[in-house]
Amino acid sequence: MHNEALSNYIANMQLHISEAAFFHCTASWHHMDVLSDFNRLYYMLGEGGHIRIGEEEWYPKRGQLVVMPAGTMLSVQTMEGREFSKFFCHFNARSGEQELFQLLETPSCVDVADSEETERLFGELVDHYYSSELTSMLRAKLLLQELLCQFLERGGGAKLRQPANGSVDKVSRVLAYIDHHLADDVTLEQLAELAHFHPNYFIRFFKSATGRSPMQYMNQRRMEQAKTWMVTTEITISEAAERVGSSLYQFSKMFKQYTGSSPSEYRKTMRMQRLQQGQQLPLP
Template identity: 80%
Template sequence: MQTEAISNYIANMQLHISEAAYFQSTASWRQTDVVSDFNRLYYFLGEGAQLKIGEEELSPRAGQLVVLPAGTTLSVRTIDNREFSHYVCHFNARSGDQELFELLETPSCVTAANPEATARAFGELVRHYRGGELTSNLRAKLLLQELLCEFLEQGGGANLRRPAGGHVDKVSRVLAFIDHHLSDDVTLEQLAELAHFHPNYFIRFFKSATGRSPMQYMNQRRMEMAKQWMVETNMSVSEAAERVGSSLYQFSKMFKQYTGSSPSEYRKTMRAQPNV
């Protein structure tokens, strides 16, 4: 269930961009032993940079993304007076009280799958960040999300840092319990007890990790499973309702709220799709 916990943290992280820019670096590009309260995402279009992240030293190549996590001692400089261009974005990514790269262990440097597309995305991020349109900030955040997805995917995913910490362990325990009790009448008090929290605090704790209240999350998981059953099995609608602990009427009503279709209509539509 740690993968589930990581996925929820990533999906519900709150992004804030404090800078986004394109630079043509020269011999004067140098910072030594800097500690920032924001993360830095670089995309290199040329070669000639030397970075030190904590004790790790890197010389990124063109087409590589590099993350310098918040709170880490950083040094950057140009090698042999070379000139090269790169994009940079300063940002925070938090889910609850956790900064993304405090929680996740990832490579520092990855190679973009499609360098031209990544360069275009970063260029658009910079343009929107500096734009003044109504949707500029939102579009910049969406592009940063895409770039972070590229970074995580090309880096082979992510692992929880060790030790994982009580926050993540408690979320994992609760998520596992929910998945094993989708057909049961689970109470808020039961879930709060698993995390050793008062129910009122547990609601805030759970929502900071998943973006939903415990009951909203449980109902979502029930509908996700029901959608899978409708597409991948011949399970009857009444059996699906029973498996998520609901009456046929309530199940059909909730399913339609989540998908816009009745269970039978959803099954027919999805099975008609070419790849289903």
């Protein structure tokens, strides 16, 4: 259940980049006892740095990604007589009102699989951050997503922290219930009861965790599943509508609102893209 909750937290993550650059750290460079409301992501291009994150101390190596969560006291400095270079990105990654890296237990430093590729990605992120092109910030966010995926995957996975009030368990229970009842007429009262909250309070609680109301989230999950079915299976549009507990008319209308295309148009377009990329289509 926690894995499902974690996957949903990450899927609902909203990124904002506040700064990104290449930086050479001289022998006198340091930031001591800093408390920021944004996360820091470093990609180390050399060695000689000393980082303290809370009570933990790290000496990152060349070719490592480092994440320093928002709201954590940290110090970063160059070791005596040393210099090193790095790429860095300051960002927020929120799921609802909660900062993602305050919810996750992860290692602080991870080795990347391909140092040249990671350096290229981070370099492109920085270039797009400073570009004035229309799509530049969107591309920078996509590159940051890729780097964060590398960090989470190379770190051996991540775990959700367990707050004292048990809110993660409550959200996990509700998200798992929604995923297993996409075809059912689930009510707000049923979901609130799972979390042991009054329905009015539950709406605020759920939105603070996911960024969406319970019904908005459920409809989003239905459409995500339907998009997958359109591309990877041969089920009819009527069958897809039935699987998410909707009439054919309502399903087609909602699908177009979420994707900009009708279910049949979406299926045709996505399958054409897969063929062009040499990917297999589902067997009839």
